[in-house]
Each structure stands twice: as C-alpha cells, then as structure tokens.
Amino acid sequence: MLKVNVIGIGPGNPDLLTGEARQAITESTILAGDKRMVGQFGSGKKVCPTIKLAELAELAANADAEKDVLGILVSGDVGFFSLAKTIAGKLPQCEVKRYCGISSLVYFASRLQLSWDDAKIISMHGRQQNLVSAVLQYKKVFSLTGGENSPQVLCRQLCEQGLGEVTVHVGSNLSYPEEEIVTGTAEEIAEGNFPSLSVMMILNEKAGGPLRQGVHGLDDSLFLRGKAPMTKQEIRAVSISKLQPRPDDIIYDIGAGTGSCSVELALQAPLGKLYAFEMKEDALELLRLNKERFHCDNMEIVAGEASEEIEKTPAPDCVFIGGSSGNMAKMLDSLYARNPECRIVINVIALETLCTVVDYYKEKPDYELDVVNIASAYNKKLGRYNLMMAQNPIYIITAQKKAQA
DSSP, rough: OEEEEEEEESSSSGGGHHHHHHEEEEEEEHEEHHHHHHHHHOOOOOOOOOOOOOHHHHHHHHHTTTTEEEEESSSSSSTOOOOHHHHOOSTTTTEEEEEEOOOOOHHHHHTTTTTOOOOEEEEEESSOOOOHHEEEEEEEEEEEOOOOBOOHHHHHHHHHOTTSSSSEEEESTTTTTTEEEEEEHHHHHTOOOOOEEEEEEEOOOTOSSSSOSSSOOOOGGGGGGOOOOOOHHHHHHHHHHHHHOOOTTTEEEEETTTHHHHHHHHHOOOOOOEEEEEHHHHHHHHHHHHHTTTTTEEEEEEEEEEEHGGGSSSOOOOESSOTTTTTTHHHHHHHHOOOOTTTTEEESSHHHHHHHHHHHHHTTEEEEEEEEEEEEEEEEETTTEEEEEOOEEEEEEEEEEOOOO
C-alpha cells in the first residue's frame, strides 16, 4: 500500500515548517502540489506540479508502493480551507497521513499581535459567503480573499453597506521577504491595489445591535411594512424553530411577502443562501428594502410563480411556505422533485388549505406530518385598561422524510 503524506507547509517560508512536516518532505520520493511549493522543496525528488485530484490519483496509482512515498504539499494548515479536504477518501488503497502546518490565520494574527479565538472565520476565495453580514454581526472577522474577491473589491462592498469606517488589516505575501501588511479603514483600503490572494482581519467595534441579534424572532417594528402581509414575530419564531435551518443550508421562502421570514432565515444561514419567491410587485419592493435594511447579501429575490421558478434555482435543504396562491399540491411536487429529503414548514390560516396539505401527505406515506395550531393575542390600551386583541389562529405544519429503519 502506497504511503501518502499530505503536508501543510504553512504560509510558505521554509523556516515556518513544523519538524514533522520537514521530516515528511524528506522521506517523500515524489512531491506534488502547486508549482511554487514543489519548486521550494522538490530538490532531488520527482516533482509533479499539480493540485488536480484526477492527476494526483493517477500519480498515486502509478507509483511503486515498495519504493515510493508520495508527498502532497498544501498551503497553510491541512484543516483550514485546504486541498486536504478535497483529497480525503479519494486516493484508494493508499495509507494517507496528514501533517499540520501554520495557517494564514494563526500567522497573520501573530503579526498583528491579536488573538484569533474570538474571530469569525470566512473565506471569499472561490466562495460566496456573506462578508457584510459577518462584519455587521461580529467585532472581529478574518477572511481569505482570492479571484474576483480582492481586498479592495470586498472593501468597496463594505463601503456600499455603510461600513466604510471599520478597521481593515490586509496581509499579502505572508512570510515571504516581500510580505506587506497594510492597515486602514475600509474606505481607504477600497482605494488601494492589493494582490487578489491576500487575507484580511476586519475590526468593527459597533458590531451587533437590534438588527443583528443572535436569536430568531426579531421585533416586528424593525421591518419596513406596507400593505403586503407579514408573518408576525411569535409565528416566525415557532416556524423557524420547526424548520431548523443550518448555517450552510439552501433555503426557500415561498410567498415571501414583506420578507420578515426571508430576512430571519438568511440571518440563520450566513454560509448558505436564501431564495425569496414572490409574485406581487408591492411585496417585491418591500422585499428589496428589507434585504438592504438587514444587509442580507445571501438573500436572492425571485420574482414570479414559485412552482415555475424553482427549477432555475439550486435544490433546497429546507423550505418555508407562507403562501401558495392556491397551487399547494403543484408547489410541493415541484419541491420534492428537486430534493425529496428537504424539510418543509407551511403556515396556513384557511381550513381549506389545511385540508389540502393533510390530504396531500396522506398519499405520501414516507413523510411524517406535524401540525401545531397557535392562537395569539396582543394587548391594546383602552384608558387605564389593557384589552387583548385576538389574531387569526395559524396552523404551522412540518413535513419531513421518515428516518430509515
């Protein structure tokens, strides 16, 4: 069985290799990895400048298990946004061992003389995570940059959302002789010119506040309102608890209305994506305004009939349905065609719609149905008395695939 060493080389300077990583490189007869990496460490070895999985697998398959040891060099640490994750389990009949390295986060924080245990960590290198949302919510955010998402481009986005005064540290060519660390406001960094492949540490002392509270169930007064219907705070809180969104989920909000549920779900999934489906023009405008108000970069508004637009969006992990325009069965069929495993929560007022949903799932024995009826009332001042004003009772229906026995 061929031995494969996956070696984290740290920021790049050979002086920052761990002792174990250095020994692993020494014993490797074949070195693969980015051209810059193998160029540094490949003296006297067979060198293969590639990070493509298919080529690495072919390299392993053609190596002599009796004589060779394949070393795959990865930047930073093997557990931090690393190629090692892509390789994991993809080299059959190989004995794979990982060797940790110093990550760019650890190195950069030490150069800034900052702790990093309280930092929100994201990557904008080949990913579309919600940087603005993170900076609004956390006082310290570390971000990898790359590709189109250079430091100056990302700081322009921060400026567009009113975050031009936050402090930004940018690190380029870390650990190399040409290392450069620049500090300024987001507004100042936005005017600079930095290598795309850099890192940023963003400090926002004003992070948090009522628009970014950590629990779901935001106060109704925080949303811009109009004539479009809005799911009230208490109903949102229970509905989202039933939906159980995860941070990286793809979520649909169908019949989004003013966007109160869309916003809350987008905030619950900072590493995922929220698609807000709405047909009515007045509601679409409110959706846009509330998206901007809460800086939900991971929220995409989809105008039109949801059952027709669903096929154009990525398959959902979970779905909230606040309205179906009388097409509930067609809507559910479209959703399950995209992902039979998706978790669905439906809010219903009319008994006829409730019956439609219950009848639909009678023909779906693989799914469990949970129905909760909530009746709420709000106090209204009348002189020195408080009278309770009843709201429409809401049925909250949760449907999920039964666990396999």
